[in-house]
Every structure is written in C-alpha cells, then in structure tokens.
Amino acid sequence: MTWRIACVAFAGLAVLGLSVAPKQDPVSDRVAGVLKKIDAASADVVPALVVAVTDRNRTLGVIAHGYADIKTRMPATTESLFPIGSIGKSFTAMTLMELFDEGRFDPQAPLARYLPWFKVHSSPAPITGHHLLTHTAGIPRYRADLASTEFAVYWLRNYDVPYAPGTHYWYSNLGFQTLGYALESIEHASLHSIIEKRILDRLGMSASTAMIDDALRTRLPVSYLIWPYGNQVVEQPWFEYNAGDGAIVSTGEDMAKYVRVLLNRGALPAGRLISEAAFRLMTTPFRDDYAYGLGVRTIDGDTVLRHTGGIAGFSSVMEVHVNDGYGVVLLTNGQPPRDLALWILAAVKAAVRGQPVPDLLATNTVPSVNAREPEDVGLPVEYRRYVGRYKNQNIEDQTVRIFVRKGQLMAAHGGADGEPLVRVGPALFKPAKPDFNPERYRFDSVVDGVALRLAFSGMPMYRVDVSR
Numbered sequence: 001m002t003w004r005i006a007c008v009a010f011a012g013l014a015v016l017g018l019s020v021a022p023k024q025d026p027v028s029d030r031v032a033g034v035l036k037k038i039d040a041a042s043a044d045v046v047p048a049l050v051v052a053v054t055d056r057n058r059t060l061g062v063i064a065h066g067y068a069d070i071k072t073r074m075p076a077t078t079e080s081l082f083p084i085g086s087i088g089k090s091f092t093a094m095t096l097m098e099l100f101d102e103g104r105f106d107p108q109a110p111l112a113r114y115l116p117w118f119k120v121h122s123s124p125a126p127i128t129g130h131h132l133l134t135h136t137a138g139i140p141r142y143r144a145d146l147a148s149t150e151f152a153v154y155w156l157r158n159y160d161v162p163y164a165p166g167t168h169y170w171y172s173n174l175g176f177q178t179l180g181y182a183l184e185s186i187e188h189a190s191l192h193s194i195i196e197k198r199i200l201d202r203l204g205m206s207a208s209t210a211m212i213d214d215a216l217r218t219r220l221p222v223s224y225l226i227w228p229y230g231n232q233v234v235e236q237p238w239f240e241y242n243a244g245d246g247a248i249v250s251t252g253e254d255m256a257k258y259v260r261v262l263l264n265r266g267a268l269p270a271g272r273l274i275s276e277a278a279f280r281l282m283t284t285p286f287r288d289d290y291a292y293g294l295g296v297r298t299i300d301g302d303t304v305l306r307h308t309g310g311i312a313g314f315s316s317v318m319e320v321h322v323n324d325g326y327g328v329v330l331l332t333n334g335q336p337p338r339d340l341a342l343w344i345l346a347a348v349k350a351a352v353r354g355q356p357v358p359d360l361l362a363t364n365t366v367p368s369v370n371a372r373e374p375e376d377v378g379l380p381v382e383y384r385r386y387v388g389r390y391k392n393q394n395i396e397d398q399t400v401r402i403f404v405r406k407g408q409l410m411a412a413h414g415g416a417d418g419e420p421l422v423r424v425g426p427a428l429f430k431p432a433k434p435d436f437n438p439e440r441y442r443f444d445s446v447v448d449g450v451a452l453r454l455a456f457s458g459m460p461m462y463r464v465d466v467s468r
Contacts, residue, residue, distance in 0.1 A: 027326075027352055031060045034351035038344055039063055041360050046233060047224045047334025048076030052252035053348055055326050056263045062252040068221035068333065070233065081220055081249050082331040083212055084316040085309025088246035089176045091210070091258075093133055093293030095183060095198050097266075097278040104186060107133060107281070107292075115182040118153060123161035129182070131165040132175040133293060134286040138163050138438055140457035142173045144397035148243040153178045155458055161438070168436045169288035173245040176293070180244020191244060202273060203257045208250040212241040212311075216249065223313030224334035233334065236313030237395040246309055252331055255318065259327035262305055262320045312396065319345055326352050382427075383409050386443050390454040390461035400454065400461055402441075411441060427451075 031053050042049055048066040052059065062078045099105035105114065110126035112118050120127065120139070131137035138161040146152035152174060180191045187194050192211035200208050209216065223236040241247045250258075266272050266279035274282070282292040283305060289297045295306045305320040317330040328348050330341060343360045350357045383404055391399045398414035405418065409429065412418035421429040421441060431437040440458075443451035454461045 026354070027055065028060055030351040030354065031326075031348065034347050034357055035061045035063050037357060038347060039065065041343070042066075042336075042340060045336050045340065046070060047332055047336070048080060048082075048221050049336050050076060050078065050080060050082070050252040050329075050331040051344060052256045052259075052329045052331075053326065054256035054259050054263075056260060059253060059256040060326070062256070064252070066332075066334075070222070070224070076221060076333075078253065079207065079251055080331075081207065081216075081251055082316065082333065083220070083241075083246075083309075083311050083314045084248050084250055084255070084318075084331065085246045085311040085314060086173070087307045087309040087316055087318050088210075088248035089244075090293035090307060090318075091195055091199055091248055092176055092179050092183065092244040093282055094261075094274065095195055096129065096133070096179065097274045097282050097292070098198055099183075099186060100281070101275050101278050105129065111178065111182060115178065115185050118156070118178060118182070120156045121158055121160050124164040125166075127161070127165050129179065130286075132172075132179050134166075134290055135169050135171045135175060136166045136287055137161070137172065137175050138165050138168065138170065138436075139172050139174050140439055141171060143457070143459050145392045145394040145459050147173075147394075147396060148177075148241045148247070150181060153181055158458065163436050163438075166286075168434070169286075169290060170436070170438055176245035177243045183244065192242060192247065195248070199258075199273070200254075202268070203254075203261060205250065205254040205257055208248065208254045210248055212247050212249060214240055220249070221314075221333040225313050226335050239312060239395055241311065246311055250331075252329055255329040255331070256327070259318065259320055259329060263322060263325060263327055265322075317341060317345070321349070321352070324349070324352055385446055385449060385451050386454075388450065388463050389465050390456075391464045392459055392461045397459075397461075399464070400456060402454070 035051070035053065038051060042065050045066050047070070048064070048068050050062065050064045052062045054060055064076045064078045064080060066076050068074045068076045068080055096105050100107065107130040108128055111129050111132060112126070123138070127137045139156060139159060143152045143155065146155065156174070183194055184191050192209065195210040200210060217238060224233045225236050227234045261268065261273055265276060266274040283294060283296055285291045285296040289295055297304050297306070302324050303322040305322065307318050309316040313333060315332050315335060318327070320327040328345055330344065339361065343358065347357045386402050386409065387404060389399050389401050401412045403410050403418070409421045410418040411421055420432040422432045424430050427443045429441040431439055439456070442455040443453070444455070445452040450463065452463045
C-alpha cells in the first residue's frame with residue numbers, strides 16, 4: 001500500500017518520501033514525530049485517510065494514506081479532494097457573520113426578513129437566523145428525498161413547530177439549507193459563488209469549491225461504506241449537492257488554512273475575515289454546546305471548536321484548539337475505525353502539549369446488525385398495521401424498520417438499534433426521547449390490514465415488505 005506524507009509548512013527535506021518542516025520549535029518536532037506514529041498505526045485502513053495539523057501560522061504536516069479508488073489501487077495524496085459534509089455549516093455561518101459585520105444580517109431578526117418566502121404552518125414565535133444557526137428552531141433534521149432543493153425549505157409551510165424556537169436543541173440540516181437560501185436572497189447570487197468569493201478566495205483555498213456537481217465527480221475519490229452484513233467495503237452512490245448545510249469540497253492543506261482563521265479569531269495575515277465581535281458571536285454556545293455552525297466546549301482548560309461531517313460515504317472531522325493554538329482535520333472517503341480517529345486526535349493533542357502519546361487501544365469496530373425482531377404475541381391490532389420495512393427511493397436515504405419490542409412500537413433507521421415511539425395522534429407517533437423531539441412518524445394507506453406508506457417528518461416512505 002502506498003503512503004505519502006508531506007509536512008508542507010515550508011520547503012522540506014525529503015527523506016524516504018517524508019518532507020519535514022525545518023525545526024522551528026519543539027511543537028513542530030513533536031507533531032512531525034506523532035505524524036510518523038499515525039502513519040504506522042493506520043497501515044490497515046483501506047479507504048483514503050488524510051490528516052492535516054496546523055498551528056496559528058502554518059501547516060505543521062499533512063499525511064495521506066489509503067486508496068482514492070480501491071478497484072484501481074489509486075492511492076490518495078495530500079492533494080486529494082474530499083466533500084467535508086456538515087463542517088460546511090461553519091462556512092455558511094462564517095459568511096453570515098461577514099454580512100453581520102456589514103450591517104446586512106441580524107441573527108435576532110425573523111428569517112423571513114431575508115427570505116420572504118420562508119414560513120412554517122405554525123410556530124409559537126417567529127424563527128430567527130439565530131435559531132437556525134444554533135439548531136434551536138424546532139424543525140426536523142432532514143428531508144433526504146428533497147435534499148439540496150428549495151422545495152425542502154418550502155415544504156416547512158406544512159409543518160407545525162412543536163415548541164417555542166430557542167427552547168431546545170435539535171440538529172437540523174434543513175435549518176442550514178434555509179440559511180443558504182437566505183444568503184442567496186441577500187446577495188442576489190448563487191450560494192457557491194458567495195462562499196467561494198467571501199471565504200475560499202480570500203483564504204487562498206484554491207483547490208476547494210463550494211458545490212458538489214457532476215463536473216467534479218471524476219476529480220473526487222470513490223466513496224465507501226462498511227457494509228454491516230459482512231464488514232465488506234462497498235461503493236456509495238453519487239449525487240450532486242448544493243445547499244448551505246454542507247457542499248464544500250476541500251483538501252487537507254486548504255482546510256488547514258480555514259482552521260487558521262478560527263485559531264486567529266477571524267483574523268487574516270492582512271486584515272480580518274470577520275470582526276472580533278462577530279467571532280465571539282459565532283463561537284458562543286447557546287444550547288447543548290452548539291454555537292453558530294460549530295460545537296464549542298471547554299476540555300482540559302482549552303476552548304475546542306469542533307464539527308464532524310458526512311455525505312455519500314465521505315466523512316470528516318475538524319477540531320480547533322483555540323487556547324493550545326493548533327487544529328486537526330481528518331478527511332476520508334470511507335469510515336475509519338472510530339478508535340483510530342479518536343486516537344489520532346488524542347495523539348496530536350499530547351504532542352502539542354508535550355505529554356506522552358497514548359497507546360492505540362483497538363476496540364470492536366464492526367457495526368452491529370439487528371436481526372429481524374420477532375413479533376410479540378398479542379400485539380395490538382393497530383401496531384400490526386405498521387410493522388414492516390419502509391423505504392424512500394432517494395439514493396441517500398436509509399430504510400426505516402418498524403417493529404415491536406416488549407409491547408413497545410419501535411423505529412430503526414438503517415442498522416441502528418431502534419428507538420421507542422409514543423402516540424401523539426391517530427396513526428401518528430413521535431420518538432419517546434427526548435420529550436421535545438420534533439420528528440414525526442405518520443402511517444396511512446391501509447390495505448388488507450397493513451399500512452403501505454409511512455411519512456417520516458413529511459418524507460414519504462413506502463412499504464417494501466409486508467408483515468401481517
């Protein structure tokens with residue numbers, strides 16, 4: 001398997017394929033050393049894995065491992081492009097903070113001020129940009145069947161917000177899709193051109209783009225999923241994407257440039273991308289440690305800005321350690337073992353702090369697979385109508401399995417274990433936890449005693465097997 005390692009802060013000394021930045025300080029030396037350990041520890045990872053580490057001023061190192069295409073044995077490189085998924089939410093938030101600095105966007109104003117056609121069927125109070133930026137608007141997580149379309153947001157006019165906006169945190173891709181269309185309305189331009197002009201171009205992220213389109217497909221690695229029924233690696237389907245919740249495509253080096261803006265609190269080498277006031281607003285957590293497009297926590301005395309991302313088999317992690325002055329980005333076209341990803345983050349942290357690098361402790365990384373649940377004896381007649389598997393034909397979505405466990409109606413998405421449902425109306429259910437959960441399961445079209453359709457938070461899903 002081919003490995004390529006590059007420390008790209010300065011022109012380095014090539015030794016056995018390793019370019020090492022000049023020895024400027026002990027942190028640089030320790031990071032270079034830990035990248036070698038990460039290199040060795042990741043030898044069995046087959047899909048591509050790129051790790052980039054930066055401090056406030058320069059990239060300390062980028063390593064690339066694995067395959068951009070397993071079939072052709074094409075190795076990943078430090079220049080490989082990856083969709084970064086939901087890390088892109090912070091780009092949308094950062095752009096809105098630029099408009100905040102210009103007096104053209106007020107997070108506390110109703111979002112309809114900036115996107116006049118945005119509305120919900122009913123809500124205890126107007127939804128603001130702040131609510132959407134902090135995932136507290138009370139709207140559902142996603143409409144996979146309508147993703148990256150304006151109608152996904154237009155559909156919300158059929159939705160009743162179940163609690164006062166700002167009351168609870170509920171992660172919502174729909175919310176950031178809405179913010180993306182608001183950006184377009186304010187700027188009278190396409191979302192990707194706005195982000196490219198306001199962020200990518202200004203940071204010199206020349207390899208990156210803000211739209212996943214068909215023209216880009218041949219430049220991206222093939223994406224993979226670990227198939228839970230046998231632990232094989234299988235290719236994921238391709239689809240275009242252009243919405244505010246995550247359409248950025250980037251490299252390890254380009255993402256290091258973005259991380260440096262966060263490490264420097266919105267400052268650039270010359271001038272600022274956003275003001276100090278805008279940065280504080282963007283990074284002040286509101287509920288559940290979430291601010292504007294970023295998770296924010298204090299860990300071991302350090303303020304950590306964090307987000308993960310996933311789209312079509314690609315996955316990513318970004319951690320920005322503001323006080324310690326470094327950041328890490330992981331980019332993959334598959335699913336590296338969770339214990340390996342956590343160890344990489346811990347190892348870099350230890351190197352920066354001058355602490356012993358922890359050992360990599362392997363854990364069971366094979367996804368659990370739920371066998372078909374047996375029917376409970378004496379099921380309520382109503383529950384018998386709903387038990388079965390439902391699917392929307394959208395390539396991004398997973399099958400939903402409805403079953404009964406110990407007399408409790410359950411719903412499981414993909415290979416998940418399942419969550420209990422509680423009735424909130426005729427043929428209408430919600431997840432039991434948390435109590436404020438805004439997602440809804442509505443069954444209809446009953447034929448021969450079974451429901452043929454399930455609407456999951458508005459997304460129609462159709463029975464693909466019949467349990468009678």
